[in-house]
Amino acid sequence: MMDDLLQEMINPAPAQHDRPRRRRLWATVAIVGMAAIGVTSLTTSALFSDRERTGGTITTGTLDLGVDQSLTFNMPVGNMLPGARVYAPVTITNDGSLAFEYSAKVTADPVASGNPDPDLGNGDTPGTGDLTSQLHLDLYKVSSAACNDTRVSAGTLLGSSPGAWGIGTNQQLFGSTTPGDATNLTVSAKAKSYLCVRVGFSEDAGNTFQNTAAKITLTFDAVQQTGFTDGSNPANG
Amino acid sequence: MRRGKRRRLLSAALWTVIATCALAYATSLAVPLWYQLHDQKLLIVTSGSMVPTFDPGDAVVTRNVGDSYELLKPGLMVSFWPLGSTQLVTHRIVSVTNIASTTGEVDGEGRAIKSMRDGKPVEVPYIITKGDANEENDANATPAANVQGIVLSVHPHWGWVLQWAESPAGRAAMLVPPLVALATLEVLAVADGRRRGPRPERRPEERHIDAVLHG
Numbered sequence: 045m046m047d048d049l050l051q052e053m054i055n056p057a058p059a060q061h062d063r064p065r066r067r068r069l070w071a072t073v074a075i076v077g078m079a080a081i082g083v084t085s086l087t088t089s090a091l092f093s094d095r096e097r098t099g100g101t102i103t104t105g106t107l108d109l110g111v112d113q114s115l116t117f118n119m120p121v122g123n124m125l126p127g128a129r130v131y132a133p134v135t136i137t138n139d140g141s142l143a144f145e146y147s148a149k150v151t152a153d154p155v156a157s158g159n160p161d162p163d164l165g166n167g168d169t170p171g172t173g174d175l176t177s178q179l180h181l182d183l184y185k186v187s188s189a190a191c192n193d194t195r196v197s198a199g200t201l202l203g204s205s206p207g208a209w210g211i212g213t214n215q216q217l218f219g220s221t222t223p224g225d226a227t228n229l230t231v232s233a234k235a236k237s238y239l240c241v242r243v244g245f246s247e248d249a250g251n252t253f254q255n256t257a258a259k260i261t262l263t264f265d266a267v268q269q270t271g272f273t274d275g276s277n278p279a280n281g
Numbered sequence: 282m283r284r285g286k287r288r289r290l291l292s293a294a295l296w297t298v299i300a301t302c303a304l305a306y307a308t309s310l311a312v313p314l315w316y317q318l319h320d321q322k323l324l325i326v327t328s329g330s331m332v333p334t335f336d337p338g339d340a341v342v343t344r345n346v347g348d349s350y351e352l353l354k355p356g357l358m359v360s361f362w363p364l365g366s367t368q369l370v371t372h373r374i375v376s377v378t379n380i381a382s383t384t385g386e387v388d389g390e391g392r393a394i395k396s397m398r399d400g401k402p403v404e405v406p407y408i409i410t411k412g413d414a415n416e417e418n419d420a421n422a423t424p425a426a427n428v429q430g431i432v433l434s435v436h437p438h439w440g441w442v443l444q445w446a447e448s449p450a451g452r453a454a455m456l457v458p459p460l461v462a463l464a465t466l467e468v469l470a471v472a473d474g475r476r477r478g479p480r481p482e483r484r485p486e487e488r489h490i491d492a493v494l495h496g
Contacts, residue, residue: 068467068470072463074303075456075463078303078306079456105364105421106393107393108381139381141423142364142422143420143421232418232420232421233407233418233419233420233422234376269420
């Protein structure tokens with residue numbers, strides 16, 4: 045008995061060589077072989093390497109806010125009288141590759157009147173008043189570069205200089221430099237944002253404000269939008 | 282006799298299972314490979330941002346672009362990695378533009394300083410993209426270098442099928458039944474052999490000769 049077993053181990057009976065058996069063997073080899081191919085990187089990369097970044101250059105985005113260099117107000121003929129309102133368009137362009145959100149603040153400084161021969165009641169003597177205390181600024185978002193009374197009434201008020209009259213230094217009009225601030229305005233890459241500035245001159249301004257001038261500076265701060273680093277931006281979907 | 286007929290039917294059914302599953306599995310391997318050999322790729326669409334051009338679950342065939350940025354034209358659909366993302370997005374090109382690189386520093390007025398080389402600003406090709414189903418352009422521009430490929434064709438519903446075929450469940454569904462069928466056939470053959478009685482044993486001398494020949 046033991047001898048038989050040993051004999052079988054040392055010198056096993058020849059395998060059956062019938063055709064059905066060989067066919068089953070080959071089918072098994074083929075299927076197991078294909079399964080093996082399936083788990084190699086050869087085929088998985090054909091379909092799935094697109095899910096990950098391989099090689100390639102790393103490009104960082106650029107944040108670049110472009111804005112008109114100077115505000116050009118449409119001045120009324122014969123200069124600005126008390127109660128008048130003047131308008132100036134501002135176009136914010138995103139010159140970089142990343143969307144940004146921006147906020148705006150305003151500063152007004154009194155400057156010497158540049159008018160050498162004003163056609164005003166008190167001759168050419170500049171008034172002694174600080175014009176900045178008699179001005180009020182409103183910033184509107186409009187749909188195109190045109191900026192006037194009708195455009196403003198169709199637009200959205202973004203913010204105003206605080207108080208009824210008077211513009212100070214670095215007064216926030218809207219938004220903040222905190223990314224994600226809901227009041228910030230966003231501009232996609234290479235897109236534009238059209239704004240319209242309206243400056244009013246107090247009706248109650250007296251003669252001391254004749255032939256005076258003020259310089260208005262708008263400062264726009266852009267910050268990168270948050271939530272884009274992992275591609276989770278729904279707009280990307 | 283009836284037993285023999287039933288056995289033949291069972292055997293045919295099992296072989297059908299084996300052939301069908303093996304063929305399906307071979308196809309699921311061959312299709313992506315075929316595209317890869319042609320320098321193309323199959324991408325499974327996972328979001329609805331390009332509806333109705335293609336839907337989630339479709340597959341798109343893309344042709345690799347490499348450094349040939351001049352191939353990128355408005356109106357083409359491309360697959361690209363958005364800045365800072367590892368997930369491919371397939372959207373339509375709205376415009377192709379050059380964007381000046383910035384040094385990352387700002388001047389006295391807080392403006393971004395442009396990178397200069399030989400007195401000229403350094404400009405990098407970018408694409409502005411939009412999903413057909415989206416109202417707005419994609420927020421960020423994409424460097425042309427991040428474009429993986431241009432979409433050549435769309436195959437409806439291929440995506441789901443391929444995704445399933447590549448998943449463990451799909452592979453198990455295609456590989457386990459034929460292997461089980463083969464095992465069943467083997468067991469049946471053994472049982473048949475038993476029923477027919479032991480094979481005529483070869484004589485010990487013959488086995489000895491075999492051993493010598495092999496040895």
